[in-house]
Amino acid sequence: MKKFGGNDIKVLMVIVAIGLLLVMIYVFYPRKAASSVDVLVDGKCVGTYDLSVDAIIPIEVNGTVTNTLEICDGKAFMSDATCPDKLCMKQGKISHQGETIVCLPNKIVIQVNSDDMSEFDSVAK
Amino acid sequence: MKRRVSYLGLFLALALVFSYIENLIPFFFGVPGMKLGLTNAVILLVLYSLGTKDAYLVSVLRVLLAGFMFGNAFSIIYSLAGGLLSLTVMCLLKKMNKLHLITISVCGGIFHNLGQILVAVFVVENVYLFGYFPFLFLGGALTGFLIGVVSSEILKRTKSIFYL
Known part of the structure; x- marks a missing residue:
């Protein structure tokens, strides 16, 4: 050796x-200040929510509610999940542009948006 | 031949036990999904004592068996991507014969995480996942270093037994 x-x-x-x-x-x-979060299931956007409005959003995958997204004080976080490891809940609160919460078992991505996404992002996508 | 088969069985069992331990006790490094990678120590031992082909064999079988026992279809894909990419990199570096096992293990740790994040990006179709990469890079390097130190100490002490 x-x-x-x-x-x-x-x-x-x-x-x-x-x-x-x-x-x-x-x-x-x-990081630009963010205004809303996108909820993506399997790569498709199923809803956009304003970060300035407190809300509790159940996320459905194939007709059953698997995760619960909560918006509180301008920050979004996963408050409940059905998957065993609950990694999405451990990923904490997001509020800056480009930050994400990912639930791999349920193929859910929560992504923070701002009003003007930069050129690079649209190309890279 | 007989000895090789029995060693492969022994190493595979050891790798499975380590997978199980990591499932029981998550070594949490502050980054979601971060693991110590104990099984990588076994793969390194196989790579250095038995050879490249056997390392691939143990690695793939370990991922499949552990996946069926403790995980699901997804965890198999992630582990396979990470495990194979890291093993390929480690094999190439070992063939160059210029670096010590510890350094090779560090590179393996980094590429393991790179492989997993690449698969994750494809699964959820979102490039923003690469935002986690700085932490996964450092985490992979750190765990790779720890595992490398452990493996090189084990190899030093078991050399006479394992060389067939």
């Missing part, structure tokens, strides 16, 4: 640098 040497230190340093860069991009990425 190879000894731990200079090559390893170089590669690990590059990896740490890339990681820090990615986090910096994430932290300093300009």
Whole structure:
């Protein structure tokens, strides 16, 4: 087996640098104030809700309610889910443009919108 | 040949036990879905003691069996994407023979998360998922490092047993 040497230190340093860069991009990425959230089931938008209005929104997948989205104080979060791991509930509250809550088992994505989505987003989609 | 088969069975059982442990005790790193990747230690051991082909065999069988026992169809797809991408990267790096196991494990951890997020982007058809990538990148590197240290220590001490 190879000894731990200079090559390893170089590669690990590059990896740490890339990681820090990615986090910096994430932290300093300009976020526009958001106005609404889209609810997407299986990639299709099934509803758009205003973030300034408090609401409790049941989300239906194939006719049965699987998740409950709650909007409170301008923030949206998943308050209930039928899936066993409840990861969507652990993803917390979202209120900035581009933030998402994802429920993989039920194929639900909650996505924050702003009034003017940038050019890049429409192309990348 | 007989020894190889029995080792494969042993490693597969070990990988399944680790999958089970990770299911019982979620090592939570603050990022949803983040795992320690204990099974990757087994895959690394197979890769270094038995070889590339056997590592793929154990990896795929582990994902399928663990998926049927503790998961569902979706978790199989995610694990398979992550596991195969990370194993492929680790095999290539090992073939280059320039890097230590720990570094290779770090790269494997990162690519495991990359594979999973790629599948997730396709499943929910939403590119915004890549927003999680900075955390998954660092998380993969950290867990990969821990697993790499553990595996290299195990290999050091079990070398004489495993080399067939």
